[in-house]
Amino acid sequence: MVKVRIPTPLRPLTGGKNEVEATASDIQSMIESLNGQFPGLKDRVCDDKGEIRRFVNIYLNEEDIRFLQGKDTPLKDGDEISIVPAIAGGAHPHERSA
Amino acid sequence: MAPTTTDKIKGLICRECGKTYPPVSLHVCDMCFGPLEVQYNYEAIKSRISRKTIEAGPKSLWRYIDLLPIQGEPTVGLYAGLTPLIRAKNLGDELGLDKLYIKNDTVNHPTLSFKDRVVSVALTRALELGYDTVACASTGNLANSVAAHAAAAKMQCYVFIPHDLEASKVLGNLVYRPNVVEVEGNYDDVNRLCSEIAGERKWAFVNVNIRPYYAEGSKTLAYEVVEQLGWIAPDQIVIPMASGSLLTKIWKGLNEFHKLGLIDGLTTKVHGAQAEGCSPISAAYKQGRDFFKPVKPNTIAKSLAIGNPADGYYALKATAESGGAMDSVTDEEIVEGMMLLAQTEGVFAETAGGVTIGVLKKLVKQGVIKRTDTTVALITGNGLKTQEAVMHAVGRPTRISPSLAQFLKTFNLDKHER
Numbered sequence: 001m002v003k004v005r006i007p008t009p010l011r012p013l014t015g016g017k018n019e020v021e022a023t024a025s026d027i028q029s030m031i032e033s034l035n036g037q038f039p040g041l042k043d044r045v046c047d048d049k050g051e052i053r054r055f056v057n058i059y060l061n062e063e064d065i066r067f068l069q070g071k072d073t074p075l076k077d078g079d080e081i082s083i084v085p086a087i088a089g090g091a092h093p094h095e096r097s098a
Numbered sequence: 099m100a101p102t103t104t105d106k107i108k109g110l111i112c113r114e115c116g117k118t119y120p121p122v123s124l125h126v127c128d129m130c131f132g133p134l135e136v137q138y139n140y141e142a143i144k145s146r147i148s149r150k151t152i153e154a155g156p157k158s159l160w161r162y163i164d165l166l167p168i169q170g171e172p173t174v175g176l177y178a179g180l181t182p183l184i185r186a187k188n189l190g191d192e193l194g195l196d197k198l199y200i201k202n203d204t205v206n207h208p209t210l211s212f213k214d215r216v217v218s219v220a221l222t223r224a225l226e227l228g229y230d231t232v233a234c235a236s237t238g239n240l241a242n243s244v245a246a247h248a249a250a251a252k253m254q255c256y257v258f259i260p261h262d263l264e265a266s267k268v269l270g271n272l273v274y275r276p277n278v279v280e281v282e283g284n285y286d287d288v289n290r291l292c293s294e295i296a297g298e299r300k301w302a303f304v305n306v307n308i309r310p311y312y313a314e315g316s317k318t319l320a321y322e323v324v325e326q327l328g329w330i331a332p333d334q335i336v337i338p339m340a341s342g343s344l345l346t347k348i349w350k351g352l353n354e355f356h357k358l359g360l361i362d363g364l365t366t367k368v369h370g371a372q373a374e375g376c377s378p379i380s381a382a383y384k385q386g387r388d389f390f391k392p393v394k395p396n397t398i399a400k401s402l403a404i405g406n407p408a409d410g411y412y413a414l415k416a417t418a419e420s421g422g423a424m425d426s427v428t429d430e431e432i433v434e435g436m437m438l439l440a441q442t443e444g445v446f447a448e449t450a451g452g453v454t455i456g457v458l459k460k461l462v463k464q465g466v467i468k469r470t471d472t473t474v475a476l477i478t479g480n481g482l483k484t485q486e487a488v489m490h491a492v493g494r495p496t497r498i499s500p501s502l503a504q505f506l507k508t509f510n511l512d513k514h515e516r
Contacts, residue, residue, distance in 0.1 A: 009131070044129065047130070053114065053132070055114060055131040056131055064391065085126065085131040
């Protein structure tokens with residue numbers, strides 16, 4: 001079992017939870033497991049070829065998985081994973097008119 | 099009759115997945131988290147833009163208004179841009195270049211850096227979108243420019259800076275009376291905080307929620323270089339990199355001019371320059387990667403000290419597309435570069451200018467840039483703002499009493515020359 005931290009923009013998919021659990025042997029299977037629990041999550045994290053989107057960073061115990069083995073990076077019990085949009089988000093359109 | 103400019107912006111588009119949005123204050127795609135950029139109606143622009151219409155325009159960056167993302171007339175920063183392109187013969191002789199030019203944004207109006215370009219566009223757009231408060235996360239130059247322009251535009255202003263900036267950059271905020279917020283952390287901490295605040299307040303953060311518009315202002319450096327060279331794109335351009343946005347937009351600007359038929363060919367190579375103490379983008383380039391590892395900055399080039407560069411990926415891509423290169427220089431080489439530029443061309447650049455000159459020197463040595471190439475170095479900020487960096491290297495004045503005899507003796511001069 002691994003712990004996965006979910007960023008604000010994806011929390012509508014996890015029922016508002018900021019941390020969820022998954023049973024997975026690597027990042028790829030973690031994403032599949034999350035998608036099973038929270039349908040639609042994979043589309044947000046991966047492109048239509050199944051590759052992790054360029055502006056989505058995934059960290060395994062603080063290390064960017066691009067510097068490990070990407071989506072084949074193996075996981076073990078107790079690992080902590082964070083999904084983080086590369087560009088800090090959070091802004092909303094406020095203007096009166098466009 | 100003045101041409102109408104309202105049909106030139108189509109909207110915003112995600113650079114990654116292509117999802118489109120209306121032209122509002124948004125910077126991240128809500129589907130894939132990619133950055134948004136302005137999408138133009140180039141056919142409409144092409145039908146009215148020409149070398150002649152540009153040459154007849156104002157003596158500022160607004161002569162390129164057809165390619166800037168505002169819908170009406172400019173209202174902020176009317177005098178920014180159109181800085182000198184200097185034929186740098188002395189520096190060229192020193193480095194082994196026959197046709198070297200310095201694009202001198204150390205004298206941009208009003209705050210002496212290229213940020214006056216992006217802020218003119220950002221604040222004009224912010225007013226169009228109905229904002230009365232502007233803000234930014236800054237390594238210094240941007241804050242100075244936002245504070246000055248906000249004062250002139252009578253807008254409320256908050257600037258957020260790291261706690262360890264050069265004294266002149268701090269003073270260069272305070273004098274305009276904005277709210278200056280000094281954050282205990284580096285630029286990346288400041289930026290993260292500003293993203294959170296931007297989600298809470300109805301403020302125009304020029305480099306957060308207004309970023310798609312703001313960043314377009316950088317293209318005017320490329321436009322000016324081309325026009326000032328006589329409507330020719332140079333062979334080589336060396337560009338300092340912090341977030342990587344400037345390099346990306348220089349490349350975009352050159353391609354737009356090409357697409358619109360304003361230049362005949364485009365074979366320019368764009369090169370990126372970083373300080374070794376903060377070189378996530380050039381390190382990725384050297385290792386042949388298209389992604390970078392964020393770093394904790396440690397360099398005297400504080401204006402370039404962004405450890406997690408928002409446009410790093412696109413800067414790598416633009417450099418690769420153009421066939422350019424990237425390199426980095428040490429703090430010592432930065433100071434050497436600043437002194438060399440000052441002593442050959444009489445231009446006192448800030449530390450980022452030292453980075454550009456240092457990397458230019460390396461690229462010539464490596465044979466990447468050839469003697470006969472028309473080469474432009476972008477000098478983006480003024481040395482009076484980073485005096486701390488060179489204080490130890492410039493020496494002291496020669497002090498004498500007000501006595502002719504002592505003066506002649508001190509400088510070994512004969513009594514009668516005439």
